[in-house]
Amino acid sequence: MPVDRGAIAARVHAAVAEVVERQVKAGVDIVNDGEMSKPSYATYVKDRLAGFGGTGNTFVYQDLAEFPEMAKRVFGDPGRSRRKTPACNAAISVRDAQAPVVDTENLKSALGDMKGRLGFLSAASPGVVSLFFRNDHYPSVERYIFAIADAMRHEYEAVAKAGFILQLDCPDLAMGRHIQYADLDVKSFRKRIELHIEAFNHATAGVKPEQLRMHVCWGNYEGPHTRDIALGALLPVLLQAKPGALLFEGANPRHAHEWTVWREIPVPDDLVLVPGCIDSTTNFVEHHELVAQRLAPYVEAVGAARVIAGTDCGFSTFAGYGVVDPDIAWEKLRSLKRGAAIAAARARGRG
Numbered sequence: 001m002p003v004d005r006g007a008i009a010a011r012v013h014a015a016v017a018e019v020v021e022r023q024v025k026a027g028v029d030i031v032n033d034g035e036m037s038k039p040s041y042a043t044y045v046k047d048r049l050a051g052f053g054g055t056g057n058t059f060v061y062q063d064l065a066e067f068p069e070m071a072k073r074v075f076g077d078p079g080r081s082r083r084k085t086p087a088c089n090a091a092i093s094v095r096d097a098q099a100p101v102v103d104t105e106n107l108k109s110a111l112g113d114m115k116g117r118l119g120f121l122s123a124a125s126p127g128v129v130s131l132f133f134r135n136d137h138y139p140s141v142e143r144y145i146f147a148i149a150d151a152m153r154h155e156y157e158a159v160a161k162a163g164f165i166l167q168l169d170c171p172d173l174a175m176g177r178h179i180q181y182a183d184l185d186v187k188s189f190r191k192r193i194e195l196h197i198e199a200f201n202h203a204t205a206g207v208k209p210e211q212l213r214m215h216v217c218w219g220n221y222e223g224p225h226t227r228d229i230a231l232g233a234l235l236p237v238l239l240q241a242k243p244g245a246l247l248f249e250g251a252n253p254r255h256a257h258e259w260t261v262w263r264e265i266p267v268p269d270d271l272v273l274v275p276g277c278i279d280s281t282t283n284f285v286e287h288h289e290l291v292a293q294r295l296a297p298y299v300e301a302v303g304a305a306r307v308i309a310g311t312d313c314g315f316s317t318f319a320g321y322g323v324v325d326p327d328i329a330w331e332k333l334r335s336l337k338r339g340a341a342i343a344a345a346r347a348r349g350r351g
Contacts, residue, residue, distance in 0.1 A: 009102070012036045012037045012106065013106050013109070015034065015036040016033045016034060016036050016037075016106040016107060016109075016110045017106075017109065017110040019032075019033070019034035019036065019110075020033070020034075020107070020110035020111060021110070022330060023333070024114065024117060026330050026333040026334050026337060027333070027334060027336075027337030027338075028333060028337065029116070029117060029118065030117075030118045030119070030120055030165065030308070031111070031117055031118070031119055031120070032107075032119070032120055032121065032122065032167075033103060033106060033107045033110070033119075033121060035122060035314070036106075037099070037102070037103055037106070039084075039318065039319045040317060040318040040319065041122060041124065041169050041314060041317050041318075042124040042128045042129065042131075042132050042169065043084060043085055043132055043318075044124070045124050045129055045133075045152070046084060046085075046086055046133070047095075047096065047099075048094070048095060048096045048099050048100075048155070049092055049093065049094060049095055049148075049151050049152075050090070050091075050092065050093045050094075050095040051088050051089070051090045051091055051092035051093060051137065051147075051151075052086045052087070052088050052089070052092075052133055053086060053089050053090060054086050054087030054088060054089035054134070054136045054137075055086065055087055056084065056085055056086055056087070057085040057086075057087060057132060057133060057134045059179055060179065060182070061074075061178060061179055061219065061221075061223065061227075062178040062179070062182050062227040063178060063223055063224045063225055063226045063227040063228070064223050064224070066224070066226070067223070067224055070223055070224070073222075074221050074222070074223060085132045085133055085134075086133065087133060087134040087135070087136045088133050088134070088135050088136060088137050088138070088144065089136045089137050090137055091137070091147070092147045092148060092150075092151045093151060094151055094154050097154055099155075100121075100123075100154070100155040100158040100159060101158050101162075103121055103159070104121065104158060104159060104161075104162035104164060105162075107119050107121060107162075107164065108162065118164075118165060119164045119165065120164055120165035120166070120167050120213065121159045121164050121165075121166060121167070122167040122168070122169055122215070123152065123155050123156060123159065123166060123167070123168055123169070124152070124168070124169060125152075125168040125169060125170040125172065125196070125200055125203075125214075126145050126146075126148040126149040126152055126196065126199040126200060126203055127145065127170055127172035127173060127176070127193070127196035127199060127200065128169060128170055128171055128172045129148045129152070130144060130145045130148060130172070130196075131171070131172040131175075131176055131179065131180045141192075141195065142195060145195060145196065145199045146199055146202065148199070148203075149199040149200070149202050149203035150202075150203070152203050153203045153204075153205075153206070156168070156203060156204055156206070156207055157206045157207065160206070160207040160208070160211050160212075164211075165211055165212070165213060166204070166207055166211060166212050166213070167212075167213040167214075167215055167247070168200065168204070168212070168213070168214055168215065168243070169215045170196070170200070170214055170215060170216050171215075171216070171217045171218070171219060171220075172193070172196055173193050173196060173197075173216050173234065173237075173238060174216050174217060174218045174228070174229060174231075174234060175217060175218050175219040176189075176192075176193065176196075177189050177227075177228070177229040178218075178219075178227035178228060178229070179219075182227075186229065186233055189229070190233070190234070190236075190237050193234075193237055194237055194240065197237060197238070197240050197241050200214070200241055200242075201240075201241060201242050204242065204243075208244075209242050209243055209244040209270070210244040210270075211244070212242065212243040212244055212245070213243050213244070213245040213246070213247055213274070214238075214241055214243040214245070214246055214247065215247040215248075215313075216234070216238060216246070216247065216248050216249075217248070217249050217312065217313050218249060218252065218254070218255065220280055220281060220312070220313035220314065220317045221281065222281040222282070222323055225252065225254040226254075228254050228255070230258065231248065231255060231258040231261055232258065232261040232264070232265070235261060235265050236265065239265075239267075239268065239271075244270060244271065244272055245271070245272035245273075245274055245308070246271060246272070246273060246274065247274040247275075247276070247310050248273075248274070248275060248276065249275075249276045249312040249313070250275035250276045250277060250294055250298075250312070251276045251277055251278055251279040251286065251294065251311075251312050252276070252279060252281075252312055253279075256294070259275070259294075259297040259298065259301075260297075262297070262298060262301040262302070263297075263301060267301065267302055271302070271306070272306045272307070272308060273298050273301075273302055273306060273307050273308070274307075274308045274309075274310040275294065275295070275298050275307070275309070275310060276310050276311050276312030276313070277290075277291045277294045277295060277309050277310065277311070277336055277339065277340075278291065278311050278312065278332045278333075278335065278336050279312050280311050280312045280313045280314060280315050280324065280329075281312075281313075281323055281324070282323075282324070283323070283324055283325055283328050285328060285331050285332050285335055286332065286335055286336075286339075287335065287339075288335045288336075288338035288339035288342060289339065289342070290339065291309060291335060291336055291338070291339020291340065291342075291343070292339045292340075292342040292343040292346065294339075295307060295309055295339065295340065295343035296343060296346070299343060299347050304343070304344060304347035304348075307343075308340075309336050309337075309339065309340035309343070311332075311333075311336065315329045
């Protein structure tokens, strides 16, 4: 069936305006375009880069493999079941150089003259692309991931050039342990993701650290997460990356206790922490007091000026996928804002 690209572009433009307006009404200070132009946070690259014409990839989540009925629920979701993850079967190059530019223009238009609001655009990291798209072309993992890095550099720099914050999504650095690299022990996995970090730094060499954020997660799905690697085992490697802000899960019940590691590991003086304070896989609306409590240990660790309240992940990482009711998602964001305000007031009171 023919696709009316003009109609799609117009609808994406309008959708970005709508989602930005709703974020602002919910009290969000650093707003996103809702990834309205992308079928998912990672697999969209198949439409922007050449070289991905191979057969689709399959995934085994080690925690879900132990609970087959839960696996059916997760992978039977329409959004996940329709996602396309073709393998790399040819040299990678930029196919649609204009796409990220259009993304920046849509967000810029949506923000208009709004005062006190910053904008950010998210993009797939080289590592997460290598996770979802199997390599059937390059002679080594190193050659493959750096080829992705070189091709994605255009998108990263387009976002930065437009004046927005660039957020690279990197679930490969945590989730990769129980999916792509489940056969590796912890030491070997850390060695492998050091390569991912090198590719990350290489691809973002033209982006200032203060304009760059890195998001790390263990998978945005409701599941047992019993095979997740601990944050403490990852941090020494994660801190080799150059971004000025690190986003990580702090509400996920398998990781909410890990705030203690920030007391044990030296944190760079200029690193901003963005802990997730609301869960993106449950319809419970976190109480604003809980949000404030979750922020407190991070404020104690690095100071209020270097902490931003965040979400564990996005609420719909694939088009058609989302376990959280949309209206509840907005209520969660309102609670996040209120809790952050409480935490900030308490921090000022201590000062």
